[in-house]
Amino acid sequence: MLEIYNTLTNQKEAFKPLEENKIRMYVCGMTVYDYCHLGHARVMVAFDVIYRYFLDQGFEVSYARNITDIDDKIIQRAIENEEDFNHLTQRFIEAMHEDENSLGVLRPSLEPRATDNIPAIIKMIETLIEKGYAYQGSTGNVYYDVSKFEGYGKLSGRNLDDLRQGAGDRIRIDGAKDDPLDFVLWKPAKAGEPSWDSPWKRGRPGWHIECSAMSTELFGATFDIHGGGKDLQFPHHENEIAQSEACTGQHFANYWMHNGFIRIDDEKMSKSLGNFFTIREVLKHYRGEEIRYFLLTSQYRSPLNYSKEQLDRANKGLSRLYVALRGLPIVAVLKNTDFSARFHDAMQDDFNTPEALAVLFDLSRATNTVRQKEGKLNAAPYGALLKQLGSLLGVLQMDPDEWLQNDEHHQGLSRETIETLIQARLTARANKDWAQADKLRDELTTQGISLEDKGTETLWRRD
RNA sequence: GGCUGAAUGGCAGAGUGGUGAUGCAGCGGCUUGCAAAGCCGUCAACCCCAGUUCGAUUCUGGGUUCAGCCUCCA
Numbered sequence: 001m002l003e004i005y006n007t008l009t010n011q012k013e014a015f016k017p018l019e020e021n022k023i024r025m026y027v028c029g030m031t032v033y034d035y036c037h038l039g040h041a042r043v044m045v046a047f048d049v050i051y052r053y054f055l056d057q058g059f060e061v062s063y064a065r066n067i068t069d070i071d072d073k074i075i076q077r078a079i080e081n082e083e084d085f086n087h088l089t090q091r092f093i094e095a096m097h098e099d100e101n102s103l104g105v106l107r108p109s110l111e112p113r114a115t116d117n118i119p120a121i122i123k124m125i126e127t128l129i130e131k132g133y134a135y136q137g138s139t140g141n142v143y144y145d146v147s148k149f150e151g152y153g154k155l156s157g158r159n160l161d162d163l164r165q166g167a168g169d170r171i172r173i174d175g176a177k178d179d180p181l182d183f184v185l186w187k188p189a190k191a192g193e194p195s196w197d198s199p200w201k202r203g204r205p206g207w208h209i210e211c212s213a214m215s216t217e218l219f220g221a222t223f224d225i226h227g228g229g230k231d232l233q234f235p236h237h238e239n240e241i242a243q244s245e246a247c248t249g250q251h252f253a254n255y256w257m258h259n260g261f262i263r264i265d266d267e268k269m270s271k272s273l274g275n276f277f278t279i280r281e282v283l284k285h286y287r288g289e290e291i292r293y294f295l296l297t298s299q300y301r302s303p304l305n306y307s308k309e310q311l312d313r314a315n316k317g318l319s320r321l322y323v324a325l326r327g328l329p330i331v332a333v334l335k336n337t338d339f340s341a342r343f344h345d346a347m348q349d350d351f352n353t354p355e356a357l358a359v360l361f362d363l364s365r366a367t368n369t370v371r372q373k374e375g376k377l378n379a380a381p382y383g384a385l386l387k388q389l390g391s392l393l394g395v396l397q398m399d400p401d402e403w404l405q406n407d408e409h410h411q412g413l414s415r416e417t418i419e420t421l422i423q424a425r426l427t428a429r430a431n432k433d434w435a436q437a438d439k440l441r442d443e444l445t446t447q448g449i450s451l452e453d454k455g456t457e458t459l460w461r462r463d
Numbered sequence: 464g465g466c467u468g469a470a471u472g473g474c475a476g477a478g479u480g481g482u483g484a485u486g487c488a489g490c491g492g493c494u495u496g497c498a499a500a501g502c503c504g505u506c507a508a509c510c511c512c513a514g515u516u517c518g519a520u521u522c523u524g525g526g527u528u529c530a531g532c533c534u535c536c537a
Contacts, residue, residue, distance in 0.1 A: 229537025358485035
């Protein structure tokens with residue numbers, strides 16, 4: 001039975017979709033005014049694994065991950081760059097898709113964009129005004145009146161009094177608002193800013209409303225899963241609930257899933273702290289699959305510290321798994337094993353990927369043992385299972401030799417030179433000229449090439 | 464101040480009321496011309512103080528420390 005930790009109730013719950021066999025999942029995606037960093041990579045990969053697992057379990061999955069392509073920061077960045085805002089957002093959407101490809105992330109089934117859904121947004125704001133949940137302030141902004149919504153704070157475990165008290169002087173008292181906690185639904189445009197016609201002033205939507213409008217538009221008033229980074233729990237998701245439930249009068253998402261942060265030196269990685277690494281920066285030194293593996297070494301809700309050492313370990317861990325697969329013929333998968341059972345138990349326990357990876361290592365050991373004792377042919381079904389389970393995590397799908405010989409990041413010897421040196425060494429070995437053979441091997445070792453003698457042939461890999 | 468969540472071996476990171484995580488690193492062996500890889504074995508942990516229990520790292524209470532949210536953030 002699949003259990004998911006639900007942030008709404010702060011406990012693991014048995015997962016039951018609204019419609020049998022069908023899952024509707026909405027995840028808050030990127031605001032596209034800059035390159036994605038590792039924090040974004042974590043959301044992408046975490047929900048990608050969840051998506052893959054649901055698909056593997058035979059569900060029909062509608063997975064929507066929105067793109068916020070209009071907001072204050074986008075406008076500001078466009079002005080700084082002297083660039084049309086559509087051009088800016090298009091650039092970073094393309095960059096995002098490149099990053100996703102590098103990480104082996106499947107494209108969500110839907111990628112709704114805020115600017116494509118302005119009519120749905122306006123419609124929802126109108127309904128909120130009609131129902132008395134929203135009002136237009138003196139400056140022309142349309143605000144959501146949090147005091148009208150009874151359940152405000154239920155996702156983040158707060159109440160209005162706590163919030164008002166905790167806010168202190170951090171929240172500016174905007175004269176146009178009835179309550180400092182009210183948030184903006186529609187914002188009038190300044191001259192030259194991107195804007196849309198509306199029943200109010202010409203302007204643009206506030207940040208939270210797009211997700212309410214688009215998820216409701218795509219999935220209806222109630223759907224199965226709503227996800228995103230932990231930092232969106234408040235206020236973004238809290239506000240989404242307020243907007244959607246006030247508008248439709250129905251329960252919004254059933255399961256809320258929030259992934260933990262990436263940290264640098266035990267501190268949250270974030271744009272405001274300036275301590276972030278973009279995905280493409282890290283890709284200069286490590287491969288996408290290494291980054292992906294690194295992200296899977298901790299459960300998605302736990303914090304995860306980024307360091308070079310961790311990425312190096314990811315490389316070693318993956319090498320161990322790929323070594324087990326190396327040279328095995330392609331055959332049918334081993335059936336009904338304890339390994340699959342344990343793997344699925346781990347995944348069904350709120351997507352426990354570290355535990356699932358542990359199973360892959362046990363399985364690789366079994367593969368190696370069988371290979372040593374009974375030969376390649378008998379080991380192959382184990383390898384096939386290893387690769388199949390790996391596919392659920394989005395790893396181990398490359399050709400093992402290609403992975404181990406890693407042509408992506410080296411500045412050393414070419415393949416041709418390596419092969420030539422290996423041939424020369426094989427000749428020396430055949431003549432039992434160990435001094436010459438060792439000299440050639442040392443030469444390769446200093447270039448970061450490890451050799452493995454297997455009978456009459458020699459395998460090599462880059463460290 | 465309010466609200467969350469954490470504290471596990473040298474490092475990373477799961478999990479459990481009583482024996483195994485797993486990976487990296489270390490140590491011994493098998494294997495190898497010697498290595499590498501692999502296999503076998505091995506070392507080693509559960510923040511502190513009470514309580515519940517035959518037994519607690521795991522449950523309860525208190526404490527300490529850390530991280531996050533309460534302001535844009537994945």
